[in-house]
Amino acid sequence: MAKHSIIVVMGVSGSGKSTIGAMLAGELGWQYAEADDFHPVANVEKMAAGHPLTDEDRWPWLHAIAGWIDIQITAADPAVVSCSALKRSYRDLLRRPQVKFVYLQGTRDLIKGRLTARHGHFFRAELLDSQFADLEEPAPDENVLTVTIGGTPRQVVDEITAGLNDDITGD
Ligand SMILES: Nc1ncnc2c1ncn2[C@@H]1O[C@H](COP(=O)(O)OP(=O)(O)OP(=O)(O)O)[C@@H](O)[C@H]1O
Numbered sequence: 001m002a003k004h005s006i007i008v009v010m011g012v013s014g015s016g017k018s019t020i021g022a023m024l025a026g027e028l029g030w031q032y033a034e035a036d037d038f039h040p041v042a043n044v045e046k047m048a049a050g051h052p053l054t055d056e057d058r059w060p061w062l063h064a065i066a067g068w069i070d071i072q073i074t075a076a077d078p079a080v081v082s083c084s085a086l087k088r089s090y091r092d093l094l095r096r097p098q099v100k101f102v103y104l105q106g107t108r109d110l111i112k113g114r115l116t117a118r119h120g121h122f123f124r125a126e127l128l129d130s131q132f133a134d135l136e137e138p139a140p141d142e143n144v145l146t147v148t149i150g151g152t153p154r155q156v157v158d159e160i161t162a163g164l165n166d167d168i169t170g171d
């Protein structure tokens with residue numbers, strides 16, 4: 001069993017969590033889960049209406065993701081899950097010895113451009129500033145792998161697998 005069996009790909013909306021997370025999971029041959037699928041309908045409707053989520057909106061969602069992570073760990077079924085995990089307290093709720101966070105770091109301008117070009121998604125580009133306002137970048141003691149997202153998805157995934165190598169193949 002790998003040292004870390006759960007990878008949480010985190011970052012603001014539009015940072016590439018779904019794109020990168022799914023590609024990474026496919027290449028590792030691990031399960032993949034999309035945190036957006038754990039939102040109560042009310043949360044999705046709120047974001048689609050242009051309102052950012054509050055902590056109160058996010059706690060039940062984060063608990064649901066934590067529950068899924070625990071199921072995967074118990075089943076020894078390694079997985080990648082994309083989850084914004086913007087605040088340290090959110091990450092603390094998801095943190096386990098088996099969990100490795102990967103932070104997709106990018107500038108507001110780059111991400112705004114990608115969100116504006118993305119179609120068919122409930123999340124509005126106008127909400128990006130609220131995501132950056134809530135974002136608490138991982139502190140050094142969190143031992144998070146940070147990768148910049150300026151390159152192609154291929155380059156970003158390669159940087160992650162290179163950076164994760166010791167974490168996912170060690171004892
Ligand atoms: N490295 C990249 N280079 C160019 N485009 C990218 C890259 N990564 C993601 N994209 C594009 O940027 C947009 C946002 O990516 P994606 O939907 O994966 O982000 P996300 O973090 O999952 O967003 P959300 O949290 O809102 O679901 C998509 O249209 C995607 O195709």
Ligand SMILES: O=C(O)[C@H](O)[C@@H](O)[C@H](O)[C@H](O)CO
Pocket residue numbers: 012013014035036053058084085086123
């Ligand atoms: O924490 C949050 O504010 C939400 O989870 C958002 O990040 C959205 O779920 C997602 O980014 C849009 O797809």
